[in-house]
Amino acid sequence: MSEFCFLPWYPRGIGEFLDASGSNYVALFDDQTILKFPIVPPHENTAAFSPAGQKYRRQIREASLRGLDVEEKILEKIGHHERIISLRGRHEDGLLLEYMRNGSVDRYLHSRPETTLDQRLKWALQAAEGLAFIHSNHVVHCDLSTGNLLLDSALNIKIGDFEGILLHPDGTIALDGGARYNTLSSMPRDDQDHCDYQTDRFALGTAIYSVITGQRLFPDLDPVEEDTEVQRRFKAGDFPILPDERGGQIIRKCWMGEYESSTQIVHDIQSVLFPITA
Missing domain, CATH: 1.10.510.10 (Transferase(Phosphotransferase) domain 1)
Incomplete structure (x- = not known):
């Protein structure tokens, strides 16, 4: 696998993959909830990658974790509103969020x-x-x-x-x-x-x-x-x-x-x- 390509990985409890961005995957968790999680898995074996590739993947994961942490804090701060997606809780690998079944x-x-x-x-x-x-x-x-x-x-x-x-x-x-x-x-x-x-x-x-x-x-x-x-x-x-x-x-x-x-x-x-x- 190329050090600059990312393959899906499967945190506990996820179902169908719904979306992907530059740093995160989104997958169905249950019929009302999605899991948003980093595209780079934890404890990834990067021995076959160059130092530059290892650094790149580490930076992608760190940026994703930082973004998810801020997203959780922002959603906790602003609370419930009919025009804002709801925070459902934390998962060991990401954020549990309201499932918007009609997409974007x-x-x-x-x-x-x-x-x-x-x-x-x-x-x-x-x-x-x-x-x-x-x-x-x-x-x-x-x-x-x-x-x-x-x-x-x-x-x-x-x-x-x-x-x-x-x-x-x-x-x-x-x-x-x-x-x-x-x-x-x-x-x-x-x-x-x-x-x-x-x-x-x-x-x-x-x-x-x-x-x-x-x-x-x-x-x-x-x-x-x-x-x-x-x-x-x-x-x-x-x-x-x-x-x-x-x-x-x-x-x-x-x-x-x-x-x-x-x-x-x-x-x-x-x-x-x-x-x-x-």
């Missing part, structure tokens, strides 16, 4: 492009509600995207993946799990490692755009190979235009950093997109 909004829309505009607008509101709650608890998500907007059995959104930043009330960092935005969700700034409420709101704008349109931002670009061009467009304010009745102005205000709080986004979505119930 990203995957759902990919397989169901006929999803109505009303449903998409509802998800935009729910995502904003979740982000406002997170921020009210001094948490910066740092990786908000349609892949982390998860759907329960009733197709309501709950935000997942909390390996971001927990702040002290004075704004200094208490915990940092190491999560960072993908290219299309990353607000242009001098220090690309810096995350705050404003960078989260920028990422929310990209997520809402993808939810409403059913496509990723800048489909003409490869966000990995052409990340410099993505950032150039962001800095130039070269964003796609959507009509206001589909959230266009709200999305643009997220991208341009014009919101002072995330609750303002919730209010605008309610007022502009759901005027009868606002």
Whole structure:
């Protein structure tokens, strides 16, 4: 096996593998719970690997464990909310989390492009509600995207993946799990490692755009190979235009950093997109 490849391993009690990221696997634990655990197993035999390969795999596991520890602490801190995935407990190899049986909004829309505009607008509101709650608890998500907007059995959104930043009330960092935005969700700034409420709101704008349109931002670009061009467009304010009745102005205000709080986004979505119930 290549030292830079990872094969599935099987912690106690897991069933079907559901997902994988750069550092974690997600597998079914029971019909209401998933286990999120490092892609590198404990006590791995690395004798056949080069020193560089051993170091790489050790760093991947350490980063995963740090992120899972921060995620547990953040979820314990913010507590229960209808827009946040629930922490079920600890497992010797990872975190037990609420199973969201309809997966991510990203995957759902990919397989169901006929999803109505009303449903998409509802998800935009729910995502904003979740982000406002997170921020009210001094948490910066740092990786908000349609892949982390998860759907329960009733197709309501709950935000997942909390390996971001927990702040002290004075704004200094208490915990940092190491999560960072993908290219299309990353607000242009001098220090690309810096995350705050404003960078989260920028990422929310990209997520809402993808939810409403059913496509990723800048489909003409490869966000990995052409990340410099993505950032150039962001800095130039070269964003796609959507009509206001589909959230266009709200999305643009997220991208341009014009919101002072995330609750303002919730209010605008309610007022502009759901005027009868606002």
